[in-house]
Amino acid sequence: MTDTPSADPQKTAGSPAAPPATPPGALSEAMSGPASSGLARRGALEDIARFFRRLQWALLFVAVGALIWVLTPVLTPFATALLLAWLGDPVVARLQARGMSRNSAVVLVFSAMLAFAVAVVLVLIPLVSSQVQTLAESFPRYLQWLSGTAVPWLEGRTGMEVSSWLDPQYVLEQLRRHWESASGFAGDAIGYLTRSGFAVLGWVANLVLIPFLTFFFLRDWHLLVERARALIPPRRAVLVATLARESDEVLGSFLRGQFMVMLSMGLFYAAGLWLVGIDVGVLIGVAGGLLTFIPYVGPTTVLVGGVVAALVQFGDWPHLAGVLAVWGLGQLLESYVLTPKLVGDRVGLSPVTVVFAVMVGGSLFGFLGMLLALPVASVANVLLRHLHRGYLDSDFYRGGAAPAAAVGDSPGAEPPRA
Secondary structure (H helix, E strand, O other), rough: OOOOOOOOHHHHHHHHOOOOOOOHHHHHHHHHHHHHHHHHHHHHHHHHHHHHHHHHHHHHHHHHHHHHHHHHHHHHHHHHHHHHHHHHHHHHHHOOOOOOOOHHHHHHHHHHHHHHHHHHHHHHHHHHHHHHHHHHHHHHHHHHHHHHHHHHHHHHOOOHHHHHOHHHHHHHHHHHHHHHHHHHHHHHHHHHHHHHHHHHHHHHHHHHHHHHHHHHHOOHHHHHHHHHHOOHHHHHHHHHHHHHHHHHHHHHHHHHHHHHHHHHHHHHHHHHHHHOOOOOOOHHHHHHHHOOOOHHHHHHHHHHHHHHHHHHHHOOHHHHHHHHHHHHHHHHHHHHHHHHHHHOOOOOOHHHHHHHHHHHHHHHHHHHHHHHHHHHHHHHHHHHHHHHHHHHHHHHOOOOOOOOOHHHHOOOOOOOOO
């Protein structure tokens, strides 16, 4: 029986030592270094490309705005005709749904719009002009009532010396001075328009061109919509269709619905104050109806104007009660009948947004800007609503943290303490 030879201790001690084993984590980190740097470089390039794309869109918007500002006189009749065609297209669609051909429906709707415009020019404008003349003739009587009745009554009730800082003679002098300057400005403007043949020709051409363009825009509205839809990339078609539908609802709820409310309330207030016997009742009613879209301003105009006119003209309780009755019935009609039926409960433009948009559009692009202010504001309102919704769903708003239950159930996490 032989023993197995044992290893030589000197040979074992003199042999080179084996290299230490590389940890698996270090090897993966060494291999992933170039890949992570490539991903970072690619992400930086994508960010730069995204920035330049946004810069191109911004420059495009600026260029379009500058072009609109330069072509404002030319684009005004086209924008007016497009707005009128947009207002009349739903009526044409309803008539088509009842079996009428599109051409017949367009002719019928266009004839109704033209008849309404002619009626406004022939009836309402002369009536309002006569009311303004009546107010101008009665103005000294209003000032006399202010200095002889209103100011003493206010001083007796409040104990304040209003007449010391509100001198009726000074107010009358200032009003006369500004009235004369306004009359002089109006005369100069009329004289300029009379002398300037090109301005008169342009004004007449716009009056003729707007109905002509409205008819053809109204007839071809569905074709214009289809051509605009064909230009939208397919991957963005659903989003653009959603934004366009919501913008149409927002704008329609204000322009179509609120316009009918304003017209109805103007006619109601004007007829009611005229039946009461107020000389300037039509003027007060029309002004209150036009200002109905601003909360409290339209009704306050009718209330204050009607009460003051009744006190100055009659000075008795029956006519004052008649004015209050017309105002109260108007509030009930607007709140419970017209606004729910015509405007509805859709989210639209706030009155502050409407006034701000119209003022900004008018200051930038004149009458064309006032026409485009509400469509642009409605689209911006819808876009901001979608951006706000996306912001609430973003990781930046949520913080990128998982829910508490998921964190607590992860392996190795400490159990929650009582």
